[in-house]
Amino acid sequence: MNIKIINKSEHPLPQYETTHAAGMDLKAFITAEITLKPLQRLLIPTGLFIELPIGYEAQIRPRSGLAYKHGISIVNSPGTIDADYRGELKVLLVNLSDTDFKIVNGDRIAQMVVAKHETVTWQAVEVLSETNRGEGGYGHTGKG
Numbered sequence: 001m002n003i004k005i006i007n008k009s010e011h012p013l014p015q016y017e018t019t020h021a022a023g024m025d026l027k028a029f030i031t032a033e034i035t036l037k038p039l040q041r042l043l044i045p046t047g048l049f050i051e052l053p054i055g056y057e058a059q060i061r062p063r064s065g066l067a068y069k070h071g072i073s074i075v076n077s078p079g080t081i082d083a084d085y086r087g088e089l090k091v092l093l094v095n096l097s098d099t100d101f102k103i104v105n106g107d108r109i110a111q112m113v114v115a116k117h118e119t120v121t122w123q124a125v126e127v128l129s130e131t132n133r134g135e136g137g138y139g140h141t142g143k144g
C-alpha cells in the first residue's frame with residue numbers, strides 16, 4: 001500500500017528493518033542535542049508529514065531496546081495518527097529512568113505501525129446480551 005509522505009528531515013524515509021517487521025523506526029529531526037532528564041517528557045519532531053488512506057491509522061509505539069536499556073517510553077503510547085491529520089509526526093518521549101538520556105539528530109526514537117480501523121455507529125439499547133463473563137474483569141478469573 002502506498003502512503004503519501006512529505007519528508008522535511010534530512011533523513012531517508014522510514015523503512016522496515018527486517019522483511020516482516022510490523023513497525024518502521026522513526027528518527028528524531030532536531031537541530032541540537034536534547035537531554036531528557038528523569039521523568040521529563042518532550043515532543044520530538046520527525047520532519048515527516050503523511051496522508052493515510054481513509055480507514056487507516058498509524059500507531060506511534062516505543063522501541064523495546066530504548067525502554068529496556070534506558071527507560072525511554074512514550075507518554076501516550078500508542079500515539080494515534082489520524083487519517084485526516086496533516087501536521088508533522090511527533091513523538092512524545094518520556095524518560096522513566098533515573099539518569100539523563102541524550103538524543104541526537106537521526107536517533108531512532110520510536111516505531112510506527114500502520115493499521116486498519118473500523119468507524120462505528122452506535123445502536124443505543126437498554127440491555128446487552130448475557131455472557132459467562134458478565135461484568136467480571138480486572139483479574140476476576142484469578143491469577144494462576
Ligand SMILES: O=c1ccn([C@H]2C[C@H](O)[C@@H](COP(=O)(O)OP(=O)(O)OP(=O)(O)O)O2)c(=O)[nH]1
Pocket residue numbers: 060076078079080081082083085088089090091092
Ligand atoms: O504521538 C502522537 C499523537 C498524535 N499526533 C498527532 C496526529 C494526531 O492525528 C493528532 C491528534 O492526536 P490525538 O487525537 O491523540 O490528540 P488530542 O489530544 O485528542 O488532540 P486533538 O484534539 O487535536 O485530536 O496529533 C502525533 O503527531 N503524535
Ligand SMILES: [Mg+2]
Pocket residue numbers: none
Ligand atoms: Mg483527538
